[in-house]
Amino acid sequence: MSPDTAIYVLELIGVFVFATSGALMAIRSGFDVVGIVVLAETTALGGGVLRDVIIGAHPPAAFRDPLYLAIPLVAAAVTFFFHPQVARLGIAVLIFDAGGLGLYTVTGTVKALDAGLGMLQAVILGVTTAVGGGVLRDVLARETPELFKTENELYAVPSAIGAIIVAVAYQSGWLLPAAAAGAAVFVSGLRLLALWRGWRAPGAWAVRR
Amino acid sequence: MSPDTAIYVLELIGVFVFATSGALMAIRSGFDVVGIVVLAETTALGGGVLRDVIIGAHPPAAFRDPLYLAIPLVAAAVTFFFHPQVARLGIAVLIFDAGGLGLYTVTGTVKALDAGLGMLQAVILGVTTAVGGGVLRDVLARETPELFKTENELYAVPSAIGAIIVAVAYQSGWLLPAAAAGAAVFVSGLRLLALWRGWRAPGAWAVRR
Amino acid sequence: MSPDTAIYVLELIGVFVFATSGALMAIRSGFDVVGIVVLAETTALGGGVLRDVIIGAHPPAAFRDPLYLAIPLVAAAVTFFFHPQVARLGIAVLIFDAGGLGLYTVTGTVKALDAGLGMLQAVILGVTTAVGGGVLRDVLARETPELFKTENELYAVPSAIGAIIVAVAYQSGWLLPAAAAGAAVFVSGLRLLALWRGWRAPGAWAVRR
Numbered sequence: 001m002s003p004d005t006a007i008y009v010l011e012l013i014g015v016f017v018f019a020t021s022g023a024l025m026a027i028r029s030g031f032d033v034v035g036i037v038v039l040a041e042t043t044a045l046g047g048g049v050l051r052d053v054i055i056g057a058h059p060p061a062a063f064r065d066p067l068y069l070a071i072p073l074v075a076a077a078v079t080f081f082f083h084p085q086v087a088r089l090g091i092a093v094l095i096f097d098a099g100g101l102g103l104y105t106v107t108g109t110v111k112a113l114d115a116g117l118g119m120l121q122a123v124i125l126g127v128t129t130a131v132g133g134g135v136l137r138d139v140l141a142r143e144t145p146e147l148f149k150t151e152n153e154l155y156a157v158p159s160a161i162g163a164i165i166v167a168v169a170y171q172s173g174w175l176l177p178a179a180a181a182g183a184a185v186f187v188s189g190l191r192l193l194a195l196w197r198g199w200r201a202p203g204a205w206a207v208r209r
Numbered sequence: 210m211s212p213d214t215a216i217y218v219l220e221l222i223g224v225f226v227f228a229t230s231g232a233l234m235a236i237r238s239g240f241d242v243v244g245i246v247v248l249a250e251t252t253a254l255g256g257g258v259l260r261d262v263i264i265g266a267h268p269p270a271a272f273r274d275p276l277y278l279a280i281p282l283v284a285a286a287v288t289f290f291f292h293p294q295v296a297r298l299g300i301a302v303l304i305f306d307a308g309g310l311g312l313y314t315v316t317g318t319v320k321a322l323d324a325g326l327g328m329l330q331a332v333i334l335g336v337t338t339a340v341g342g343g344v345l346r347d348v349l350a351r352e353t354p355e356l357f358k359t360e361n362e363l364y365a366v367p368s369a370i371g372a373i374i375v376a377v378a379y380q381s382g383w384l385l386p387a388a389a390a391g392a393a394v395f396v397s398g399l400r401l402l403a404l405w406r407g408w409r410a411p412g413a414w415a416v417r418r
Numbered sequence: 419m420s421p422d423t424a425i426y427v428l429e430l431i432g433v434f435v436f437a438t439s440g441a442l443m444a445i446r447s448g449f450d451v452v453g454i455v456v457l458a459e460t461t462a463l464g465g466g467v468l469r470d471v472i473i474g475a476h477p478p479a480a481f482r483d484p485l486y487l488a489i490p491l492v493a494a495a496v497t498f499f500f501h502p503q504v505a506r507l508g509i510a511v512l513i514f515d516a517g518g519l520g521l522y523t524v525t526g527t528v529k530a531l532d533a534g535l536g537m538l539q540a541v542i543l544g545v546t547t548a549v550g551g552g553v554l555r556d557v558l559a560r561e562t563p564e565l566f567k568t569e570n571e572l573y574a575v576p577s578a579i580g581a582i583i584v585a586v587a588y589q590s591g592w593l594l595p596a597a598a599a600g601a602a603v604f605v606s607g608l609r610l611l612a613l614w615r616g617w618r619a620p621g622a623w624a625v626r627r
Contacts (some may be wrong), residue, residue: 026357026413027412027413029353029357030356030359030412030414031358031359032357032359032361032409032410032411032412033410033411033412034357034366034410035354035357035358035367036283036413038344038356038365041333049263053262053263053471054467054471054476054478055476055477055481056265056476056477058263058264058265059263059264059265059326059330060263061323063263063264063326063330063334066327066329066330069329069330069333071230072599077348079413080413080414081414083413083414083415088439096342115477117477117481118484119484120484120487120488121477121481121484121487123483124459124487135456135558139348139558140344140348140357141558142351142353144560145445145453145457146452147451147452147453148444148447148450148456148558149450149451149453150448150449150450153452155249155452156452156456160549165463172496173403181451187282189545192277200450200452200565201450201452202450203445203448203449203451204444204445204451204454204497204498204499204501205451205498205499206259235566235622236621236622238562238566239619240566240568240621240622241566241567241569241570241619241620242571242619242621242622243565243566243574243575243619244563244565244566244567245622247553247566247574250542260470262472265474267472267473267474268472268473268474268535268539269472272472272473272535272539272543274503275536275537275538275539278538278539278542279538289622289623290622290623294621315435348431348557349553349557349563349566351560351562370485383465397593399426414428
């Protein structure tokens with residue numbers, strides 16, 4: 001399997017896992033099958049669509065290859081029938097989700113840099129790629145965005161650190177495929193470490209006086 | 210009246226009816242005149258703007274012809290003064306809304322296909338055109354999206370079936386104006402039939418055990 | 419200081435003030451530092467990004483100059499540590515916010531007209547530039563949009579009047595830098611006058627019978 005094929009397969013797995021989290025949220029919210037499909041698609045693809053709309057990649061990657069739109073349909077169907085089992089996968093889902101976080105961060109940052117954007121812009125779009133779909137999911141389900149909760153373990157922070165590493169390596173000409181893969185693994189690992197050790201981002205400083 | 214003029218007039222009627230539903234929601238939410246105007250514009254035009262931003266049609270159709278933006282202002286003004294009467298139109302509004310659903314579905318799907326997108330992509334953008342404004346309306350008004358509620362009659366499902374018919378006919382070279390009109394009427398009719406017969410989309414399967 | 423430099427400096431001040439309002443909302447909502455940063459960025463830049471995505475300016479202005487993205491990070495950091503003091507600035511923040519409203523309205527309207535859009539379209543995009551970020555802030559924080567509340571003093575209305583003045587002057591060829599500056603000051607002044615005199619936009623007419 002070539003590196004490109006490997007990335008493609010990993011991306012499709014990431015799409016599936018993110019879509020599953022959207023479908024589960026729709027089911028917890030009591031939505032019908034339409035809501036399940038919409039949240040599956042939005043969670044899986046919303047971050048990348050936001051990035052591509054901002055950098056002007058038309059149509060967005062999610063609309064260039066029908067598999068990107070088809071896989072959330074499959075995830076929605078599986079979750080529709082087997083959601084108690086899917087919800088019980090717990091740790092497996094968290095691991096795959098961390099994998100998606102790392103992969104989306106790296107591909108999103110690289111796409112923004114390839115489009116000619118500066119480092120800070122690329123870092124922000126890399127993180128947007130990775131976390132934007134989940135925020136859209138929570139907005140559609142009328143939930144407080146998971147991303148912003150002080151009781152949740154680090155999610156955007158590992159993504160931001162990984163995006164900074166990728167952007168610095170890219171600008172220095174060191175972003176070989178192995179380095180990109182390393183950054184993705186680093187993001188995923190840091191996310192899982194945060195889950196395991198209970199690392200959280202603080203709320204505003206003076207509130208804790 | 211040429212077919213193009215007929216479509217244009219029907220589209221403007223659809224814009225007016227969708228805008229009215231946004232204005233009514235704003236009034237029910239106790240919003241001021243600014244909220245009434247914003248929800249009228251967003252409900253009427255949000256789905257098409259999403260579609261055009263995704264396919265890269267700049268500026269979106271809603272911003273190419275001032276009538277598209279002006280008609281929601283008229284709808285907002287009418288609803289501002291006569292909303293008890295408008296709210297009482299009940300069945301008439303549902304019929305016009307079903308008409309808008311059919312028309313938006315067909316024009317949205319065709320625009321996506323014309324832009325070179327594949328069938329699945331065009332189906333999803335056709336449905337987005339038809340239902341996206343209503344979802345944005347509900348998000349802005351902090352309501353659970355009507356589109357996702359198990360107690361509501363089928364809305365996105367007729368749109369999706371119609372979009373599939375249009376996409377298949379387009380790819381087969383059979384999408385003559387009469388066929389497109391037929392698909393729009395089919396969507397509207399199926400929506401009204403669902404309303405009349407109480408057809409609903411199910412929630413997740415295992416929940417009902 | 420040339421007029422262009424003056425506008426640039428004023429814009430950056432506007433970005434800082436709008437970002438602060440996003441950061442304060444995140445803190446009031448109990449969000450962590452990620453939420454503080456996301457709301458700071460979205461509030462400050464969301465309206466302009468919406469405008470640029472609609473007119474097809476890729477990448478949006480907010481992503482062309484790293485300062486636009488960096489200043490909300492600074493505002494988020496300052497608010498993170500000193501939010502009780504920032505929240506107590508009260509009147510100063512309202513004055514700067516009114517300044518940002520005027521400036522964003524004028525630059526947003528002019529950018530839309532420069533992109534070839536019609537007057538009504540430009541007015542709507544000018545107002546979107548000025549108020550869009552605040553609406554996104556409220557949606558992300560799950561608050562009723564401040565913009566729509568009948569108990570809040572006029573905000574979008576001064577912006578709309580200013581945008582109309584700018585669009586008319588532009589089309590008449592009278593939009594010299596001094597006229598644009600005058601329109602921005604007019605918007606800011608009208609907003610402050612509305613705050614001082616308690617002018618509000620009405621809710622729907624018949625509700626008050």
